[in-house]
Amino acid sequence: MTDINLIEPRTLKGFRDYPPELMIPREWMQEQARRVYRGYGFAPIDTPALEYAEILLGKGGEESDKQIYRFMHHDHDIALRFDLTIPFARFAAQHISTLGTPFKRYHLGPVWRGENTSKGRYREFWQCDFDTIGTTSNAADIEVALVIHDLMRALKLERFVIHVNNRLVLNGLLEDLGLAGQTAAVLRCLDKLTKVSREDVQKEMAARAGVTSEQSNRLLDLVQTTGSNAEILDRLKREFGANAKAGEGVRRLEELLAATAKAGIPDGVISLDLSIARGLDYYTGTVYETFLSDLPRIGSVCSGGRYDNLAGLYTKQHLPGVGASLGLDRLLAALEELKLLQKIGTPAPVFIVQFSADRIGEYQGMARRLREQGIGVEVFPDAKKIGPQFQYAEKRGFKVALIAGPDDFAKGTWNIKDLAKREEKKAVADADVLSVVRGLLA
Amino acid sequence: MTDINLIEPRTLKGFRDYPPELMIPREWMQEQARRVYRGYGFAPIDTPALEYAEILLGKGGEESDKQIYRFMHHDHDIALRFDLTIPFARFAAQHISTLGTPFKRYHLGPVWRGENTSKGRYREFWQCDFDTIGTTSNAADIEVALVIHDLMRALKLERFVIHVNNRLVLNGLLEDLGLAGQTAAVLRCLDKLTKVSREDVQKEMAARAGVTSEQSNRLLDLVQTTGSNAEILDRLKREFGANAKAGEGVRRLEELLAATAKAGIPDGVISLDLSIARGLDYYTGTVYETFLSDLPRIGSVCSGGRYDNLAGLYTKQHLPGVGASLGLDRLLAALEELKLLQKIGTPAPVFIVQFSADRIGEYQGMARRLREQGIGVEVFPDAKKIGPQFQYAEKRGFKVALIAGPDDFAKGTWNIKDLAKREEKKAVADADVLSVVRGLLA
Known part of the structure; x- marks a missing residue:
């Protein structure tokens, strides 16, 4: 006989509980991220989980709007944040005159997306973002690479490679190929290169942006250049030295590689990768993706880039910046699936x-x-x-x-x-x- | 001329941003709480912010239901948690057979209540709970007092008093006064003693539970007993020694006072206070409230108690327990209002x-x-x-x-x-x- 008065204890589909054996490593990871970010002078902020819907809608495209948890509450149209970037843009527009620039912040917190669930992907997950805004200086871009390096080391993920590129290089390239007007569409196709075949990327470029096979061949040949950082830089300078945009991108990448080496980052950790485009339209300079050598199939665990203007939707103040985000819960889920988490039920020894x-x-x-x-x-x-x-x-x-x-x-x-x-x-x-x-x- | 295309950057009423000068102390407080809880072997857990509405509704009374952020999402009736206790009850019902008892957990996280806002009260705020479930042993009750003590010290709040009482004492007392049937109503009135006058409490007891002025005078005389812990214990034993319930309550309180002293808690930190009832109906044994000697008007900053059964709504398994909750954001707001927070804009020196x-x-x-x-x-x-x-x-x-x-x-x-x-x-x-x-x- 079952007791019909009992309420079935269950979580919503796509959501999950964190028992100690998951929460102990999760808290440890969060602490490592905080320690590393603080070590560079990034200061913590927090913003509400709920925002006016108008703040959040239309910022990540139609697909992202559909995933937003949005509802009416006492005649207010409100929604749960789906990332930490849009709330930071709203925050910056509201407070930057008091806080002053440059402003370096980190933000750890849950975000919500009603997307289709699959293994290791949940509808509630923590992000760990850090950004420096109010400067176009390459010193800030260089620092992002250092922070990612220290973060991976702090997380005991010893074997990793930080792939860097600069959108200026890609933009210059497309300009030279006569594809300047289709930059966004082409880069969105290019971004799929790790997931689909070269042929499929070319087909999509043709269909979406009218790119000829000659153009896409030249583009893909170049972005798939292999070799040392120095070899890739040499080729870029040789072939695109005349293009002002590409030249500036190459200069910044070269400076980044030299400075990180000088600051003590070992050879091979930072790798020039012209195929890294990052799908998001708002990146305009350096872009970063971080892959674990032993877990390549989980994709980039820490990604980001430079953007021209963070908060243009909310303020006229121009706020350029650069930053990245650690996909903490996805990384945790991957380590869990691979049984790489130590099963500990107590934080006390x-x-x-x-x-x-x-x-x-x-x-x-x-x-x-x-x-x-x-x-x-x-x-x-x-x-x-x-x-x-x-x-x-x-x-x-x-x-x-x-x-x-x-x-x-x-x-x-x-x-x-x-x-x-x-x-x-x-x-x-x-x-x-x-x-x-x-x-x-x- | 204003730009009509800009979206006004603002937070929802009752919500707020945490800039670094607030977030740095808030993170520091969270870390102190984690460190202290872990030091006692409490393990962290997390639960989703969103739950099925049926899990949350009807658990905190009608008033609390009205404050819940509840909405439909793809035909699911869902809601944001309004505390960490109900999700813990659901969690325990779901996982306790795997986790085993005793189970000691802490949980830090935001909760949401659409209540009327006032100074220092926000609609989103962090709670920091710790509980031991699966035991009726007084050792767990004793430990709660030790944890609260260490927590206050860790937060550098040196001048505080932990008020303790036992609902068994109050229940025994009401039994002796012939008011056993009206316990819940009487205690809810008694709980207001710090906020309204004795006369008003008596009036309310008369109106709500038909308590005569003779009865309420005797009750209030007793709960307002002043004196040392030993003097209060003596009076209780003298006047209520014959009542089995009160006797058991007194025995547990006496043991708690002796053991905490033995464990090194200084005199005067733990104070027997028969007027502490805690409004919540589910407390059945020891109850705790913690007041800051220099900030009495902000009320108890860390409160809790023993309960007979945590998860009875979701499982037939009987789960007694004891715990308390630090009102972290309310404490932070009070320190902010009193200008007791150091204004630091960077975590790096x-x-x-x-x-x-x-x-x-x-x-x-x-x-x-x-x-x-x-x-x-x-x-x-x-x-x-x-x-x-x-x-x-x-x-x-x-x-x-x-x-x-x-x-x-x-x-x-x-x-x-x-x-x-x-x-x-x-x-x-x-x-x-x-x-x-x-x-x-x-």
Whole structure:
């Protein structure tokens, strides 16, 4: 017999809960991103999840409008943000006169898109954006590459390549090919080069922008140039040195490569890739995509670029800028699917067995001494038999257990057990507990 | 002439942006809460902002239903969560068989309530909850008091008092007064004692629950008992020792006071307060409210209690628990209103002047050396005159500036300036920069 009064506990389709074994690595990733961004002087901001619909609509094209969670509330037409860029544009228009430029901000937060769900794609996910606005200086573009590098390292993703390009190079190229008027359409086709075949890209370019096969062959030959950064730069200078736009793009890329090398980024981490276009129309300069060498099929995990004007829809103030966004939840979902996440059920490494219910003050007293030294300690809440308490400790993933009963309190000792190595417990004087625990956790 | 094509950049009424000077302390507070919760073995979880409306409706009473942001989306009746407790109940019903008990979780996240806005109250605000479920042990209740204590200390709120009571004591009392049937109504009136006069509370008790003035006088005399914890306990034992419920409540409170003292909580921090009832019907045992001695009028900043069954609406599994919630954004708004927040515009303490545009690699190289040691460094993006760069640095609140021009690079030196003390800059050899900067920041 089922109880018909119970409400079925379930989440909406496309949404999911984060239990500890997912949320512990997710929080860790968020913290790494914050630490890296702060290290460069990016300051945090937050904006509301809900905005007036007019702020959000029509900014990402028709497709994106359809995905927006939009509704009426007390006669107000409102919607949930679908990215952090549009809210930042609105924020900048509203506050930049107070904040002043250059303004460097990071923003971590959930966004909502009612898109078709597939593996690893959810309708609610966190983005981690950083941008510098109010400057056209290449120093800011160079910094974005440094931040992405440090971010990947902080996330322990050692094998990655940051692909960089400059839209000026592509624009100059298209100008030379007589395709200046079709730039947006051509680049949108080009952006699909990693997903579909060269032939399909050419067909689409012909259909959408009237690009001849001669034009598309020349374009694709060039953007598919392989070789070292220096070789690609040489070819560009040779073939497009005369084009002012392309020349400026090449100069900025060259400067970026030299400065990042000087600042200590190892060879091979930053790679010139003329095929990177980024589909979004608003990029106008440097563009970035970041691929994990061991997980290429998940696509770019950190992408961005330079734009001419962030907030033109809301203010007359011209706000050029450059930034990128870490696709944190997509990265997490990929690592999860590949079983690359460590399954940890507790953020505290030390477990105190509750041997005697009347010694809670002593157990919590020891726990507090360790916590003051930055060591997390959980005291089991029930004075159950020791077996079930150890089973719980093992399931959660604690590393060290402390046990003390009446005899130990009389002697002033604690028994310490290495749960990871399943070693026998050993008695330690009260005063030595901290150093022994530290040793076991080191 | 105004440009009619511009969209006015504005937030919804009752919502607000968090610029760096608000977001820096807000993130710091969130981090303190996470650190303290983790230190006790509470593990993080997250749940979607959106839930099926049936999950959320009817859980907080009619008033709360009216405040819910609810809408139809592709024929689904959905809503934004208005607290973190109901989603936790749904989460627990869904996952507890996998997670096992006891289960200790913390959850930080925004919630949405379309309530009337007033100073310091917004329609979107973060809550920071922690709970232990799956145990009725008083050890978990004791721990809640310890967590609240450590949380307040971590937030640098040194002067605070945690008021504790036990609903069993109040229930026993009402039983003795012949008011057992009207418990919920009477306690809801009692909960207003800090906001309205004793006389008004008595009037309301009479009107809502038919309480005679003799009954309400006896009740209010008792709950308004002043004196030390020991004196209040003595009076309770003397007057209500015979009542089984009250006796059990007193026993648990006595144990909590003894264990927290033993664990090292200073005298006076935890205060027995029989007038604390917590309006919510589902509390059944220990209840907690936390008041700041210097800001009493903002009310309790961290409140909670023990409940018999968390998820009874969604599952037959009985899940007793205890926990509390930090009203983070309300606390932040209060500190802001009282001008107690330090105005900092950058999370990085060190500023590198961009003296020569062609030395970006060197500037970022030095910055990276310092960042590796955990010191945040911003490099100014434009090679402007030094005056405007220092104005920017001062406005943002950097503490130390590094300057190097061609001569310095030739000599291998950097000029260091203490921005806080506005001291003259001094030249330092490249190898000594780290230690000098560390000294200035210490």
